[in-house]
Amino acid sequence: MKSFNPRAIGLALLGPAIAIVASVLVTTLVIAAVGSSPGDFWSTMFDFPKPRSRVDIINQTAMIYTAAVAAAIGFRMGLFNIGLEGQYTLASYAAAAFAGGAYLSGFANVFVSLLIAIAVGAAWSAIAGILKTTRGVSEVISTIMLNSIAITLVGYLLNKYGVHEGNTVHTTRIDLVSGWTPFENRDGEIWTLVIIAILAGVGFWVLLNKTRFGFDLRASGQSETVAKASGVNPHRMIITAMALSGGVAGLIWMPALFGKATNFGLGTTFQAGLGFLGIAVALLGRNRPIGMLFGALLFAYLSVKSNDLTFATDVSPSIVQITQGVAVLAVVVAYEVVRRWRARLEQRVVSQELGTATEATA
Amino acid sequence: MRRLTKLSAVAAVAALALAGCGSSDSGGSDGGSDKPAASKDVCKTAKGDGPKIGLAYDVGGRGDQSFNDSAYVGLKKAVEEFDGSCVEGEASDGEPESAREDRLRNMADSGATAIVGVGFAYSDSVNAVAPDYPKVNFAIVDGFDPDTKPNDNVAYLTFAANEGSYLVGVAAAEKTKTGTIGFVGGVHNDLIKGFEAGYVAGAKAAKPDIKVDVAYIQESDLKGFGDPAGGKAAATGEFDKGADVVYHASGASGSGVFDAAVEAGDGKWAIGVDSDQYLTATTAQKAHILTSALKRVDVATYDFIKTVNDGKPATSYTTYDLKNDGVGYATSGGFIDDIKSDIDGYKAKIVSGEIKVPTKP
Numbered sequence: 263m264k265s266f267n268p269r270a271i272g273l274a275l276l277g278p279a280i281a282i283v284a285s286v287l288v289t290t291l292v293i294a295a296v297g298s299s300p301g302d303f304w305s306t307m308f309d310f311p312k313p314r315s316r317v318d319i320i321n322q323t324a325m326i327y328t329a330a331v332a333a334a335i336g337f338r339m340g341l342f343n344i345g346l347e348g349q350y351t352l353a354s355y356a357a358a359a360f361a362g363g364a365y366l367s368g369f370a371n372v373f374v375s376l377l378i379a380i381a382v383g384a385a386w387s388a389i390a391g392i393l394k395t396t397r398g399v400s401e402v403i404s405t406i407m408l409n410s411i412a413i414t415l416v417g418y419l420l421n422k423y424g425v426h427e428g429n430t431v432h433t434t435r436i437d438l439v440s441g442w443t444p445f446e447n448r449d450g451e452i453w454t455l456v457i458i459a460i461l462a463g464v465g466f467w468v469l470l471n472k473t474r475f476g477f478d479l480r481a482s483g484q485s486e487t488v489a490k491a492s493g494v495n496p497h498r499m500i501i502t503a504m505a506l507s508g509g510v511a512g513l514i515w516m517p518a519l520f521g522k523a524t525n526f527g528l529g530t531t532f533q534a535g536l537g538f539l540g541i542a543v544a545l546l547g548r549n550r551p552i553g554m555l556f557g558a559l560l561f562a563y564l565s566v567k568s569n570d571l572t573f574a575t576d577v578s579p580s581i582v583q584i585t586q587g588v589a590v591l592a593v594v595v596a597y598e599v600v601r602r603w604r605a606r607l608e609q610r611v612v613s614q615e616l617g618t619a620t621e622a623t624a
Numbered sequence: 625m626r627r628l629t630k631l632s633a634v635a636a637v638a639a640l641a642l643a644g645c646g647s648s649d650s651g652g653s654d655g656g657s658d659k660p661a662a663s664k665d666v667c668k669t670a671k672g673d674g675p676k677i678g679l680a681y682d683v684g685g686r687g688d689q690s691f692n693d694s695a696y697v698g699l700k701k702a703v704e705e706f707d708g709s710c711v712e713g714e715a716s717d718g719e720p721e722s723a724r725e726d727r728l729r730n731m732a733d734s735g736a737t738a739i740v741g742v743g744f745a746y747s748d749s750v751n752a753v754a755p756d757y758p759k760v761n762f763a764i765v766d767g768f769d770p771d772t773k774p775n776d777n778v779a780y781l782t783f784a785a786n787e788g789s790y791l792v793g794v795a796a797a798e799k800t801k802t803g804t805i806g807f808v809g810g811v812h813n814d815l816i817k818g819f820e821a822g823y824v825a826g827a828k829a830a831k832p833d834i835k836v837d838v839a840y841i842q843e844s845d846l847k848g849f850g851d852p853a854g855g856k857a858a859a860t861g862e863f864d865k866g867a868d869v870v871y872h873a874s875g876a877s878g879s880g881v882f883d884a885a886v887e888a889g890d891g892k893w894a895i896g897v898d899s900d901q902y903l904t905a906t907t908a909q910k911a912h913i914l915t916s917a918l919k920r921v922d923v924a925t926y927d928f929i930k931t932v933n934d935g936k937p938a939t940s941y942t943t944y945d946l947k948n949d950g951v952g953y954a955t956s957g958g959f960i961d962d963i964k965s966d967i968d969g970y971k972a973k974i975v976s977g978e979i980k981v982p983t984k985p
Binding site: 314315318321322413414416417418420421426427428429430431448450518522523528529530531533534535536565566568569570572573576578579580 | 668711712713714716717718719720721722723725726727729730734744745747748756766767768770811812813814815842843844845846
C-alpha cells in the first residue's frame with residue numbers, strides 16, 4: 263500500500279495543490295472586491311523574507327506544529343479537542359509561574375517546568391475526557407467551556423499573584439535558554455526548545471505506527487465497535503487520548519517562554535490563538551506528521567509575512583486569516599474529490615487487470 | 625471519521641473567520657465609513673521633507689473611535705505642521721512579541737526617525753529594538769521600561785486617567801436621580817482599574833452615599849476591548865439594576881454601552897472615554913452621551929513628535945494629567961453645562977494637590 267508509485271504521490275499532492283490554488287483565488291477576489299491591488303499583495307507576500315522574518319517563521323512553525331500534533335492525537339481517535347487553547351494557556355501560566363519561582367536552577371528548572379506544562383495541560387484536557395465517559399458530555403461542548411474557564415482563571419491568578427509592572431501584570435521574569443543565532447544578533451535567534459516540535463512530530467509518528475496504543479487509537483477512531491470487539495476499553499482510550507492531546511498542548515508555548523518571553527503576561531508576552539491555528543493545520547495536513555509540517559510552515563509564513571503588508575500595500579494584515587481559512591476548507595473538499603477520483607481510477611485498473619487476467623487464462 | 629473531519633473543518637474555518645470578524649469589528653463599528661477614511665490616510669499622501677514618523681497601533685487599529693484614532697489625530701497634526709511623512713502598522717489579535725518587534729524594525733529600517741508604539745504591549749518590544757537604532761527616537765503610549773537599564777532614546781508617555789475619570793465621576797454623581805451609577809470596564813487589568821478607582825472616588829466625593837455598580841466584560845481576555853455585544857450586556861445589566869449613568873472604559877466595546885443607554889430610554893446616560901465620543905456617536909446615541917473622560921493620546925503623540933522635530937527629543941517618563949491638560953472631560957452636547965463650575969472646582973483641587981485621586985480601587 264505504501265509503495266513509491268509516482269502516480270500515487272502525484273494524487274496525494276493533488277489535494278493540497280487544489281486547496282492552495284483555491285485559497286489564492288479567493289484571497290485575490292476578496293482583495294480586488296474591496297478595491298485594493300492583488301498584485302501588490304502577492305508580490306509582498308512572495309517577496310523572500312528578511313533574515314529576521316526567516317527566524318520568526320521557524321520559531322512560529324515549531325509552535326504551530328506542536329499545536330497541530332496535539333490536535334491530531336485527538337482527531338485520529340475521533341475526538342474533537344477544541345480545548346487546546348485553554349489547555350496551553352493554563353499550562354503556559356503554570357509552567358511560567360513555576361519557572362519564575364526559581365525553586366530549581368538552570369536546566370533542572372526548565373525541565374521540571376516542561377513537565378508541569380505537560381501535567382497541567384493533560385489534567386485540564388482529561389476533565390473533558392472524564393465528562394464524556396462518565397456523563398456523556400460531548401467533548402466539543404465541554405472543551406469550549408473549559409477554554410473560557412481557563413483564560414478567566416489564569417487572569418484571576420495573574421492579577422492575584424503576578425508581578426504588577428507599569429500597566430501590565432505578568433509572572434516573575436526568568437533567565438532565557440540561549441538559542442542559535444543564524445544571522446546577526448538583532449535578527450533574533452532560533453529557540454532551543456524548538457526541538458519540542460521535532461520530538462512531538464517523531465513521537466507522534468512512532469506512537470501511531472509502532473505501538474499497540476497507536477493501533478488502538480486509530481482503530482477506535484475508525485470504528486468504535488470494531489475496536490471494542492478487539493478488546494479496546496473505549497472509556498480508557500478516550501481519557502488517555504484527551505490527556506495525551508492536552509499534554510502535548512501544554513508544550514505549545516514553551517519554546518517562546520524560554521527563548522524570548524521571559525514571563526507570562528496576557529496581551530503582552532503570551533501569544534494566544536495558537537491552539538486554534540493548530541486545529542486548522544491538523545486538518546490541512548490530514549493529521550499526518552509530514553503533512554502538518556508543511557501546513558504549519560505555510561501558516562507561519564503567512565502570519566509573519568502579513569506584517570509587511572501595512573508598509574507596502576493598503577491591504578489589512580487580517581486578510582491572511584481569509585487565506586488560511588479558505589485553505590482549510592478547500593483542502594477538505596479537495597481531498598474528498600481526489601479520493602473519489604482515485605477510487606474510480608483504482609476500480610478501472612482492477613477491472614483492466616482482471617480483464618487481461620481472464621484473457622490470459624482463456 | 626470522515627464526517628468528523630468535515631464537521632471539524634467547518635468549525636475550524638468558523639473559528640478563523642470569527643477571529644477575522646472580531647478584529648475587523650473592533651476596527652470600526654461602522655465598517656462603511658472606515659474604509660474611505662483609511663484611503664484618505666495622511667500617510668498615503670504626505671511626502672514632505674520633514675521628519676518621517678512611524679505609528680504602530682495597538683489591536684483594533686484605526687477606526688476604534690477611541691484610543692488608536694486619537695493617536696492618529698496627533699500624528700496627522702504633526703505631519704501636516706512639520707511637512708513630514710509617515711508609516712503606519714497595525715497589530716493583529718494574538719500576534720507574537722516578534723511581530724511587534726518586526727513592525728518597529730520595519731519602520732526604523734524604512735527611515736522613520738520618530739516611532740510611537742500605541743499601547744503598553746509595545747513596552748518589551750521597544751526595549752528590545754531601541755538599542756539597535758540609537759539615532760531613532762521611540763515613544764510608548766501607556767508604556768514603561770521593563771528593565772533597570774535606561775534607554776536614552778525612548779519616551780514613556782503615561783496618563784493620569786484616574787484624574788479624568790474622577791471628574792466624570794463627579795458629573796455622574798451630580799446627574800444621577802436614582803442614586804446608583806455604573807461602570808463598565810473592558811478588561812479587569814491594572815490600567816482599567818485606574819479608571820474605575822478615579823470614577824468611584826469622584827462620585828463618592830460629590831455624593832457620599834452613592835452606589836456604584838462595577839462590571840468588567842472580561843477578566844483577562846483582551847477581547848473585552850473589542851466586544852460591543854459584551855459592553856451592551858454589561859451596561860444593560862446595570863441600567864436594569866437601577867443605575868442611570870454608566871461610564872465605560874472598554875475601547876471599542878463602548879458603542880454597545882451607548883446602545884444600551886439608548887434602549888434604556890430617556891434619562892439614562894452613558895459616559896464616553898479617551899476621545900470626545902459625542903462627536904463620533906450616532907444621532908440616537910448622541911442624546912445619551914453625558915460627557916467623555918478625555919485621555920489626550922493625540923496631545924502626547926503630537927508633543928513627542930514636536931520634540932523630535934525640534935531636535936530635543938523627549939526621553940524617559942512624561943505624565944499627562946489634569947495639570948498639563950493631558951486628561952480632562954468633554955462638554956460636547958451641553959448636557960453638563962449646569963454643573964461645569966462644580967466639576968472645575970474639583971479639577972482645581974486636584975491640580976493644586978488638595979485632592980489625591982487613588983489609582984487602585
